[in-house]
Amino acid sequence: MMRFPALFAWILLAVALFVNFLLQPNLFASDTLNSNMRVFLPLILLTAGEAVVILAGGIDISVGAIVSIVNAILATRVGLSGSPEAMWQYVIVALLVGVLAGAFNGFFVAYLRLQPIITTYATSFLYAGLALFILPNPGGGIPSPIAELYRSTMPLKLPLAFFIIAILLGVWAYIRSTRYGNYLYAVGGKPQAAYETAVPVTLVQFSTYVISGLMAAFAGIAITMLSGSGNAEIGAAMTLTSITAVVIGGTALSGGVGGVAGPVVGAITLGFIQNIISFARIDTWWETLVKALIIVAALATPGIINLFRRRE
Amino acid sequence: MALSLSAQNIVKRYGGVLALSDGNLEVTAGEVVALIGANGSGKSTMSKVINGVVVLDGGQLLLDGKPIAFSSPQAAKKLGISTVFQELSLIPYMTVADNIWLTREPLSSGWRVNRKDVNAKTQELLSLFAGTYKTDLRPDVWVSELPADEKQIVEILKAVSVDPRILILDEATASLDSRQVQRLFDLIKTWKADGKAIIFVSHRMEEIFRIADRYSVLRNGKTVGAGDIKDVSDNDLVKLMVDKDSVFSYSRTGGKKEEKPVCLEVKDLKTKTLRGISFDVREGELVGVGGLQGQGQRDLLLSLYGDIVFSGKVNYNNKPIHFKHPRQAMKNGFALVPGDRAREGLLYIRSILENMQLPSWANYSFPLKMGKAGKDAAEMGAALNLKMASLSEPVSSLSGGNAQKVVIGKWLMRKPGLLLLDDPTKGVDVGTKAEFYSLLTKLCDEGKTILFYSSDDEELIGLCDRVLVLHDGGIKTELAGATLTRENLIAASLGVSEGGAN
Numbered sequence: 144m145m146r147f148p149a150l151f152a153w154i155l156l157a158v159a160l161f162v163n164f165l166l167q168p169n170l171f172a173s174d175t176l177n178s179n180m181r182v183f184l185p186l187i188l189l190t191a192g193e194a195v196v197i198l199a200g201g202i203d204i205s206v207g208a209i210v211s212i213v214n215a216i217l218a219t220r221v222g223l224s225g226s227p228e229a230m231w232q233y234v235i236v237a238l239l240v241g242v243l244a245g246a247f248n249g250f251f252v253a254y255l256r257l258q259p260i261i262t263t264y265a266t267s268f269l270y271a272g273l274a275l276f277i278l279p280n281p282g283g284g285i286p287s288p289i290a291e292l293y294r295s296t297m298p299l300k301l302p303l304a305f306f307i308i309a310i311l312l313g314v315w316a317y318i319r320s321t322r323y324g325n326y327l328y329a330v331g332g333k334p335q336a337a338y339e340t341a342v343p344v345t346l347v348q349f350s351t352y353v354i355s356g357l358m359a360a361f362a363g364i365a366i367t368m369l370s371g372s373g374n375a376e377i378g379a380a381m382t383l384t385s386i387t388a389v390v391i392g393g394t395a396l397s398g399g400v401g402g403v404a405g406p407v408v409g410a411i412t413l414g415f416i417q418n419i420i421s422f423a424r425i426d427t428w429w430e431t432l433v434k435a436l437i438i439v440a441a442l443a444t445p446g447i448i449n450l451f452r453r454r455e
Numbered sequence: 456m457a458l459s460l461s462a463q464n465i466v467k468r469y470g471g472v473l474a475l476s477d478g479n480l481e482v483t484a485g486e487v488v489a490l491i492g493a494n495g496s497g498k499s500t501m502s503k504v505i506n507g508v509v510v511l512d513g514g515q516l517l518l519d520g521k522p523i524a525f526s527s528p529q530a531a532k533k534l535g536i537s538t539v540f541q542e543l544s545l546i547p548y549m550t551v552a553d554n555i556w557l558t559r560e561p562l563s564s565g566w567r568v569n570r571k572d573v574n575a576k577t578q579e580l581l582s583l584f585a586g587t588y589k590t591d592l593r594p595d596v597w598v599s600e601l602p603a604d605e606k607q608i609v610e611i612l613k614a615v616s617v618d619p620r621i622l623i624l625d626e627a628t629a630s631l632d633s634r635q636v637q638r639l640f641d642l643i644k645t646w647k648a649d650g651k652a653i654i655f656v657s658h659r660m661e662e663i664f665r666i667a668d669r670y671s672v673l674r675n676g677k678t679v680g681a682g683d684i685k686d687v688s689d690n691d692l693v694k695l696m697v698d699k700d701s702v703f704s705y706s707r708t709g710g711k712k713e714e715k716p717v718c719l720e721v722k723d724l725k726t727k728t729l730r731g732i733s734f735d736v737r738e739g740e741l742v743g744v745g746g747l748q749g750q751g752q753r754d755l756l757l758s759l760y761g762d763i764v765f766s767g768k769v770n771y772n773n774k775p776i777h778f779k780h781p782r783q784a785m786k787n788g789f790a791l792v793p794g795d796r797a798r799e800g801l802l803y804i805r806s807i808l809e810n811m812q813l814p815s816w817a818n819y820s821f822p823l824k825m826g827k828a829g830k831d832a833a834e835m836g837a838a839l840n841l842k843m844a845s846l847s848e849p850v851s852s853l854s855g856g857n858a859q860k861v862v863i864g865k866w867l868m869r870k871p872g873l874l875l876l877d878d879p880t881k882g883v884d885v886g887t888k889a890e891f892y893s894l895l896t897k898l899c900d901e902g903k904t905i906l907f908y909s910s911d912d913e914e915l916i917g918l919c920d921r922v923l924v925l926h927d928g929g930i931k932t933e934l935a936g937a938t939l940t941r942e943n944l945i946a947a948s949l950g951v952s953e954g955g956a957n
Contacts, residue, residue, distance in 0.1 A: 336540075
């Protein structure tokens with residue numbers, strides 16, 4: 144389990160895909176796949192950033208609020224009738240805002256040595272408040288050609304999300320092969336030992352929050368292009384889902400074990416679980432309960448397996 | 456001019472505690488200086504000042520006569536100062552190779568770490584200790600999967616891989632077996648010849664006399680003596696350290712004891728590492744468990760304590776027992792002093808009182824009678840000669856030896872009948888060791904039974920009635936009386952059967 148932390152996520156994904164396929168036989172048709180993947184993509188991007196923070200021993204619960212800010216900025220500044228040029232300009236602005244919000248978190252956690260969970264909980268209200276300030280009521284949006292671009296771009300008849308995931312995993316594989324990649328594991332695994340080995344612990348911790356802020360901005364851009372409209376609370380529910388995806392993906396909350404690939408698989412799996420529930424025609428008021436039960440069971444399974452192993 | 460490092464009048468405070476008030480140390484290229492002192496005397500602080508982990512509050516460091524100052528381990532590393540940390544600076548879920556080369560990984564194009572190179576260079580380093588490993592130690596195994604002695608070796612190799620000019624070895628031999636220590640000493644000799652300066656911190660007097668050229672003794676944060684090792688005897692050094700005479704007179708008194716009834720019978724006990732061992736222990740006996748590290752000693756104690764799964768028969772006071780949980784063991788009067796006091800023995804940030812009473816709160820009714828709990832803990836503290844500011848201080852404020860007294864004290868509060876001790880004097884200063892020895896002897900005289908694992912051969916020989924020598928998961932031999940000699944013990948530890956004739 145420790146050696147292949149993402150193994151469980153892959154098994155779970157296979158099971159979810161299978162069940163989903165039974166309920167929805169055209170699951171693997173390219174249009175269906177695309178409509179699913181484009182919905183999953185924002186969470187996947189968010190989860191990748193969260194995974195980096197958790198890997199290095201921290202946690203960031205302000206990511207959902209950063210998604211909201213980005214959505215609010217794009218929806219109000221670009222507008223439904225805006226030009227594509229304006230859209231791309233504000234995409235840059237959105238990314239900068241994400242980096243800035245992440246750097247703010249990182250400064251408090253790494254340099255002022257505050258508790259990550261408390262710090263990012265506090266800043267999450269700050270960012271959520273800013274999002275509401277920018278966009279008090281749901282509305283606004285981005286020009287429909289741009290939303291259309293996100294929805295139906297299918298290079299080689301494959302969903303756009305596949306290519307973005309491939310780039311994401313490629314970048315992660317590269318980061319992992321660098322010295323910085325080693326530092327992430329060292330800082331998350333045993334910060335005191337990393338410090339004594341002359342690893343720049345503070346800088347590494349700081350950098351993970353910047354990465355997480357940047358990825359939250361990407362997620363915000365993706366979800367805005369998906370919905371085409373603005374809602375300052377759009378990201379609120381995503382934070383805990385992304386942390387769940389990280390854990391399902393085998394990256395330990397204690398840090399130092401796992402990676403980004405597992406959590407990405409975990410995020411895709413959570414997407415398919417949501418899909419299954421929609422197709423299983425479960426009454427709306429049971430939905431949350433059933434979804435929660437599946438997730439709790441998924442999280443508990445490795446622990447239960449271990450319990451039986453101990454008992455022998 | 457040969458390289459030299461000189462620390463002069465070093466002062467270091469942690470909060471209100473003065474850890475070093477006047478620390479001095481000189482070391483030059485090609486020599487080994489032993490830094491000696493009781494636990495809490497400031498040895499660790501001294502080495503942390505030299506390697507930049509803590510910033511000094513007063514005094515100065517001179518490298519080749521020039522003052523140096525650094526505020527981080529990075530800076531010290533750049534000047535060629537490298538450390539083998541007592542608590543090991545290894546990341547558990549990283550490979551041996553990644554740990555050794557962390558921050559100095561050889562890179563290939565695009566700043567990628569050249570794993571092939573890293574593994575090859577690691578293999579080269581690992582060969583320094585070739586032949587002393589018990590596992591198939593490869594560069595790509597996780598450090599968390601290694602036994603304690605091999606972790607220690609990786610830590611040593613990591614420090615050496617920098618090719619340092621000054622090497623600090625802080626208790627580097629504590630988890631090593633005698634073969635590994637010998638290899639380390641051989642290596643130290645070659646490093647000396649290469650012109651490295653070595654600072655050797657150890658509690659083991661015998662090792663200090665084997666390897667050191669000079670010594671420097673710390674007592675209560677002050678350097679109280681320094682000189683050539685050939686001019687002193689071990690008793691001289693001990694006197695300097697503890698201000699007390701004859702701490703080595705711990706041999707058991709009273710001669711032959713009457714034969715008490717057998718109280719613990721173990722038959723064919725098997726675990727993952729133990730291959731079926733059997734022995735008896737009589738009431739009031741102090742039975743040692745010896746052998747190289749990791750031969751199943753820990754498993755033996757833990758399985759008796761109900762902490763790990765085992766098969767086989769165990770009788771205690773003629774009643775069959777098979778504990779599945781430490782709680783059952785505790786109820787039956789068992790107590791375990793674990794081998795890793797930081798992780799298993801103590802709640803470091805909680806108070807001495809809480810730690811002392813942790814297994815005994817049930818005896819103080821509800822609501823808790825805090826006054827009585829405090830009084831009992833204070834009595835135990837006094838009985839153990841525990842040096843503390845007050846019971847409400849956190850255990851983290853204590854030195855290693857005093858912290859260990861808290862671990863022992865918390866079990867003695869429960870008045871156990873059988874004590875299982877897992878290397879209780881590891882990293883404990885000689886003064887406290889002597890106190891432990893007389894305490895153990897006294898406990899046995901009171902009728903308590905003790906099973907005592909130690910990695911220190913001297914204390915097994917000096918203290919125990921009998922010693923069971925474990926080798927590769929079995930009892931190699933049992934030494935007692937005239938056969939209980941250092942030669943026999945080492946021979947049996949290494950699995951040489953002729954040495955340990957019964």
